[in-house]
Amino acid sequence: MARTVLEVRSLEAGYEPGVPIVRGASIRVEEGEIVVVLGPNGAGKSSFIKAIAGLVPVSGGSVTLDGQDITGAPAHRMVRLGLAFVPQTENVFPLMSVEDNLKVAGGVLPKREVAPRIEEMYRLFPDLRERRTTPAGNLSGGQRQMVAVARALMVRPKLLVLDEPSAGLSPKFVSMVFQMLTDVRKAGVTILLVEQNAKAALAIGDRAYVLVEGRDAHEGVASELWNDPVVAELYLGHRASPAQGGESR
Amino acid sequence: MNMQFLVDGLLTGSMIGLGAIGVTLTYSILRFSNFSHGDLMAWGTYATLMFVGAITALFGKVAPIAPLSFGWPLLLALALGMLFTGGLALLLDKILFQRLRAKGQMIIVVMASFGASMALRSLLEFLFTSSPAYFSRAIQIAKPIGFGIRITPDQIALLLLTAALVTAVHLLMTRSQIGREMRAVSQNIGLARVVGIDVARVVRFTWLIGGALACVAGVMIGVLVQIRPLMGFDMLLPVFAAAILGGIGSIPGAVLGGLIIGLSEAAAVQIFGAEWRAAIAFVILMAVLFVRPIGLFGVGER
Ligand SMILES: Nc1ncnc2c1ncn2[C@@H]1O[C@H](COP(=O)(O)OP(=O)(O)OP(=O)(O)O)[C@@H](O)[C@H]1O
Numbered sequence: 084m085a086r087t088v089l090e091v092r093s094l095e096a097g098y099e100p101g102v103p104i105v106r107g108a109s110i111r112v113e114e115g116e117i118v119v120v121l122g123p124n125g126a127g128k129s130s131f132i133k134a135i136a137g138l139v140p141v142s143g144g145s146v147t148l149d150g151q152d153i154t155g156a157p158a159h160r161m162v163r164l165g166l167a168f169v170p171q172t173e174n175v176f177p178l179m180s181v182e183d184n185l186k187v188a189g190g191v192l193p194k195r196e197v198a199p200r201i202e203e204m205y206r207l208f209p210d211l212r213e214r215r216t217t218p219a220g221n222l223s224g225g226q227r228q229m230v231a232v233a234r235a236l237m238v239r240p241k242l243l244v245l246d247e248p249s250a251g252l253s254p255k256f257v258s259m260v261f262q263m264l265t266d267v268r269k270a271g272v273t274i275l276l277v278e279q280n281a282k283a284a285l286a287i288g289d290r291a292y293v294l295v296e297g298r299d300a301h302e303g304v305a306s307e308l309w310n311d312p313v314v315a316e317l318y319l320g321h322r323a324s325p326a327q328g329g330e331s332r
Numbered sequence: 333m334n335m336q337f338l339v340d341g342l343l344t345g346s347m348i349g350l351g352a353i354g355v356t357l358t359y360s361i362l363r364f365s366n367f368s369h370g371d372l373m374a375w376g377t378y379a380t381l382m383f384v385g386a387i388t389a390l391f392g393k394v395a396p397i398a399p400l401s402f403g404w405p406l407l408l409a410l411a412l413g414m415l416f417t418g419g420l421a422l423l424l425d426k427i428l429f430q431r432l433r434a435k436g437q438m439i440i441v442v443m444a445s446f447g448a449s450m451a452l453r454s455l456l457e458f459l460f461t462s463s464p465a466y467f468s469r470a471i472q473i474a475k476p477i478g479f480g481i482r483i484t485p486d487q488i489a490l491l492l493l494t495a496a497l498v499t500a501v502h503l504l505m506t507r508s509q510i511g512r513e514m515r516a517v518s519q520n521i522g523l524a525r526v527v528g529i530d531v532a533r534v535v536r537f538t539w540l541i542g543g544a545l546a547c548v549a550g551v552m553i554g555v556l557v558q559i560r561p562l563m564g565f566d567m568l569l570p571v572f573a574a575a576i577l578g579g580i581g582s583i584p585g586a587v588l589g590g591l592i593i594g595l596s597e598a599a600a601v602q603i604f605g606a607e608w609r610a611a612i613a614f615v616i617l618m619a620v621l622f623v624r625p626i627g628l629f630g631v632g633e634r
């Protein structure tokens with residue numbers, strides 16, 4: 084039986100006291116999995132994972148990472164606890180070179196491990212090696228996501244959490260980003276992913292949760308969820324039909 | 333045209349540039365214009381003067397180093413003064429700016445820095461009166477170095493010191509982990525937290541560096557001109573002009589802005605007369621911002 088990396092129980096969180104946006108959501112991520120969180124616009128997906136990552140105040144429930152309670156720990160401690168977060172937008176330092184983006188994240192590691200870890204990142208993302216001196220803000224959208232993911236992986240996190248990594252990218256880069264995530268998982272990283280692009284996310288995910296009005300309304304195996312008629316009708320904006328399967332839309 | 337204005341301009345420009353580094357750092361990392369920065373310069377200078385006095389009391393009169401007007405006591409006192417001024421800046425942040433920053437309204441923090449400026453200045457006048465003080469009464473002979481330029485050994489030493497400090501700060505910002513963290517915080521403070529940077533530590537470091545450099549700028553004025561409680565406040569406008577001219581947030585920009593303003597002030601004095609000194613900084617500032625609104629090395633709004 085796989086180890087549970089992340090266990091979120093009945094999480095409540097919001098931006099202002101007394102106005103919860105996340106209202107009792109529970110999820111679980113096993114070691115080596117890619118778990119996807121889906122949901123309509125404004126369902127609170129970003130708020131949910133930001134609360135997990137310590138960026139939105141938590142008012143109830145618990146977050147456990149690898150057996151350790153990390154509920155409400157401040158964001159800058161999360162990487163030390165083993166949770167690396169990639170925000171939806173503005174997730175690189177635009178005026179710093181690719182290499183400096185990686186180095187600054189390496190501050191959490193012991194000094195002598197930084198250079199070898201950057202080397203590992205360049206092996207995982209060869210494009211970045213060529214662009215090492217380029218300011219991250221000058222890269223294409225897809226390469227910027229690579230920098231953001233490599234930056235998050237610098238600290239060898241137990242869990243990589245991403246907020247809509249495909250948002251705002253052209254179709255070519257969308258497939259590049261999802262390919263990158265499967266490669267990252269192959270390298271042994273456990274991934275929790277929020278996505279708007281349900282089809283592509285379910286194609287690489289193992290399990291998925293559907294979040295509605297701040298609650299997890301549905302859980303399932305990723306490949307089955309796409310064809311689940313109730314889920315499809317309600318939340319994913321396509322009509323499931325057994326004949327066409329996931330190819331509709 | 334007499335080339336002497338080059339020396340005067342480089343010296344004034346160095347003082348302005350060192351002050352502007354502090355202003356530009358505070359602005360880019362804490363997002364507010366610290367109007368008490370000039371008074372940190374004055375406090376640093378008086379602190380250094382006190383340390384010189386203490387060292388002289390402990391070790392007796394020390395002969396100056398060959399052609400200079402000062403000896404090792406001033407250098408040691410300057411190092412102590414830099415620490416003191418960095419500490420003073422930290423203290424100001426702790427008791428004043430930090431709380432107001434947490435409430436979010438930047439204009440309030442800026443006003444508080446005005447208040448701090450007045451309080452710091454009045455306290456200096458109370459402690460030391462408004463009559464000028466000097467590090468040394470010795471008159472230095474300016475040596476001709478060609479092209480009609482004359483320069484004193486003190487002036488050469490302080491220009492070298494400025495060059496060394498600016499290089500050190502530049503290397504710190506570009507090559508060290510704390511420098512990378514400072515740049516990261518200035519570019520995106522939320523992401524900096526996500527990356528694991530302890531922002532409070534970066535803020536403390538920023539005040540330390542800004543304060544220490546303010547002290548050096550003040551001591552330069554003290555050595556080359558005189559020490560007065562108003563000495564820093566009077567530098568505030570050129571210092572801000574230099575920071576804006578260079579592009580807010582840019583350290584090379586702040587230094588270059590300082591040199592441009594220093595040199596043009598000196599040239600204006602020579603060409604048009606001393607009453608034009610203050611105006612020229614603004615003419616240049618306006619001219620540059622007209623062509624390049626983000627300043628010479630600026631990178632635009634983030
Ligand atoms: N910083 C904030 N302060 C206050 N309310 C916010 C903030 N960010 C989001 N909200 C509110 O929280 C609710 C959920 O937003 P959230 O961004 O979490 O949804 P989402 O599922 O990620 O949406 P999207 O698909 O558009 O990314 C929305 O009603 C939004 O108005």
Ligand SMILES: [Mg+2]
Nearest residue numbers: 128129130171
């Ligand atoms: Mg979102």
